[in-house]
Amino acid sequence: MTDSALSARLGWLEALLALAFFVCALGYVAPFKRAARAKKH
Numbered sequence: 001m002t003d004s005a006l007s008a009r010l011g012w013l014e015a016l017l018a019l020a021f022f023v024c025a026l027g028y029v030a031p032f033k034r035a036a037r038a039k040k041h
Helices: 008-038
Strands: none
Touching: none
8 A cells, every 4th residue: 555656556457357367267167056056956
């Protein structure tokens, strides 16, 4: 929070990339989860 300039921007970029990765991972797993749930019933 106290850094400024390039390091602060890179920190925000890293946080956004981590969030994007997490969302993509959830999107990738969702069809497999649905298939497993359908197979269970």
